[in-house]
Amino acid sequence: MPTITSVDVADVRFPTSLTADGSDAMNKDGDHSAVYVALTTDGTDAQGRPLAGYGITFTIGRGNDLVTEAARQLAQSLVGVDVAAMAVDMGGTYMSFTTDSQMRWLGPEKGVVHLALSAVMNAAWDLAGRHVGKPVWRMLAEMTPEQLVDVADLRYLADALTREQALEILRAAEPGKAARIAELEATGYPCYTTAAGWLGYSDEKMVRLIHEQEKLGLTHVKLKVGSDIEEDVRRCRLARETIGPDRTLMIDANQVWDVPTAIEWVGRLAEFNPLWIEEPTSPDDILGHRKVRDAVAPIGVATGEHCHNRVMFKQFMEAGAMDFCQLDAGRLASINEIVAVLLLAARFDVPVCPHAGGVGLCEMVQHASMLDFVAISGTREGRLTEYVDHLHEHFEQPVRVANGAYQVTGEPGYNTEMKAASIAEFRYPDGAYWSGATTTAAGEPVPAGAAAV
């Protein structure tokens, strides 16, 4: 009967601003960072290794310390918890964090405290998966409809999705589950890349990266836009010429426009036939997204990486303001809230194309997409998960992308364990890199790899 014996939370930052990886019109100089929660137990896993759980949320630098401290405070209540009991009641474990009205006041369910809860519950899910010896997506996919609904946070959703409606969705997906798992294991879950399209990259670098990504089967291209319309026209033209007329181009403004500006700007870029405009305006602006969508159709509207909770997703979908649901595994409060959003998306027939990149987001969202295919929407049609080939070297069980798809890795847990050496180097402010101990032969600080926003 393993028990959680201690919690450690680390503030880990990678100096990605040095290489403009991840740069866009809103976020020009992010240092991609992780709040990293480690839950230690007194037990061992099936292989006899110490049983532990690791969870992440993602930020872009300053303020990562605030989320780290919030996660440290929240996670204390897990010390002493029986892992086996927790693993069969992940809904109850999640709900235990919602009863603290003092912490709730600081959101509610948004901002620093919600990001912190995500990291803590991500660690709990990783621990649960390792305890039962299964990847998190598979642990979830093998649940009965009743068990899976009990995981989901359905509070405040009843006017759009009742428990009974959620059960109907899950029951409808029961037939064919085994076949879909087999299909997933054979072919993986399709993805696209943002790696070529950062705003800070030169034309030459963009074209070279497009061709490099093709070798991985990644044929969709997403470009960051929104700083300068003439530059955007030029870069979109170059990208479209590079990929030809038949492949898919997406554009992403990272919230820099108001509604009238979004409509005008996207109108100028429509000739390049983008599949979607991502984050055209404030992530809180449900009705504004609807106005943009009405004006720019047939170009779709994609958003969700900053959509802070399931109540917002409910409205985006109900209002017809979102063509593609880009939920984020570090922004939503872990699997419990993700399952609720996947159910909403199934109910409103909105394809889920999770946001990824950053630190550890690819590792986590592959589970959401795989679960969605196997047990919720039952389809991969019209769906693509984001992928960026950055910072995976810091993970013990990184994602594997081949043939344009995330391949099933099969390791128990949530793929969220970071390498001890990476943490020792990039822990902030006392890791070797930040304290100045890591330098190149020439004595320069060593730039690390980078990730996606």
Place this chain on the structure above:
Amino acid sequence: MPTITSVDVADVRFPTSLTADGSDAMNKDGDHSAVYVALTTDGTDAQGRPLAGYGITFTIGRGNDLVTEAARQLAQSLVGVDVAAMAVDMGGTYMSFTTDSQMRWLGPEKGVVHLALSAVMNAAWDLAGRHVGKPVWRMLAEMTPEQLVDVADLRYLADALTREQALEILRAAEPGKAARIAELEATGYPCYTTAAGWLGYSDEKMVRLIHEQEKLGLTHVKLKVGSDIEEDVRRCRLARETIGPDRTLMIDANQVWDVPTAIEWVGRLAEFNPLWIEEPTSPDDILGHRKVRDAVAPIGVATGEHCHNRVMFKQFMEAGAMDFCQLDAGRLASINEIVAVLLLAARFDVPVCPHAGGVGLCEMVQHASMLDFVAISGTREGRLTEYVDHLHEHFEQPVRVANGAYQVTGEPGYNTEMKAASIAEFRYPDGAYWSGATTTAAGEPVPAGAAAV
């Protein structure tokens, strides 16, 4: 030419949970707390006293340290700022905080970082008011329409409120300003009280407090509801019998219901003829509030104390989801965002009835209401500012309520300076109270006064 020389941020907590002051269906045991920002300068005010500025945001206990730390980080950029230059460019001062995309990522514009920005900018406004020797409401009311629009954060609002439309509203309110100032100075701004209706109070205490508040001219009564429908029916009946059929009753559920439950529950309480149901569901649920409003009319829907930014208010008003706008002076990022919401409210003809109570909220929101009357909506008709008679003893220039109205106090600044002795006693965790140094004669911890939520 005074310059800001240093910043101190204190975590101040009052143990209000001991007396159930402020208790409601969601928040049963809050310790009303302030993040208290003090900006010191090398100058003096018109009376020759050291010139300084004090700002507050309000929380209910745990996590106040997170907001304190965020405010400390944000406020550093004010050190070295010239006060005279700042006071004539408060829009620019505010915007300087919006350019840090790393901190923005943690919201954006919501949660801990936004609460912290509120405290910091509230201190800047207090300092500006003291520098020019005027109360903040008056400093604002005497601005030209162009100057006042430059203060307002209109980002993301253009689809509902353009700069030109904002100017039209302000120009329309120019005539009669002097007369309204005179009227305000003579009669004050009308208010109502929540002091009698906390959920944790006995029937006897509720009735006694209703009668006590009458002596201050406070004839409206607001009750907390949402824990137990039969109890609510009983308490509403008692309150209605106490005040008679003609006076106004309001009810407040503090977000405990989903939409169908809200509609059913309010239906049961309709016989007591409440003016409004406050916070019937999640504060993020714009479309849900609209559904409740449609179902419970003519009972109005009031919300806003947890509405985290102007983009949300824009949608609440545009969607017809809000009959009464209860903006909060510690939740919105200070005057700059409040002015934007007041302009939206004028455009959509929604009466503003600010949320208050807590710690320092009454002191601040009186300025918003007075500004609204003098220079924006131009009317007090159908408007009431919340008032709770708690914790004012800790302020140097507390509100003055008489004849059912906030009376103009006239002191320069934002009325946000707390007494040094209060901070010394309730600073957390090292103040005399929390470190155990303050006890009653019997050796018990001393319960402090309390406030409104």
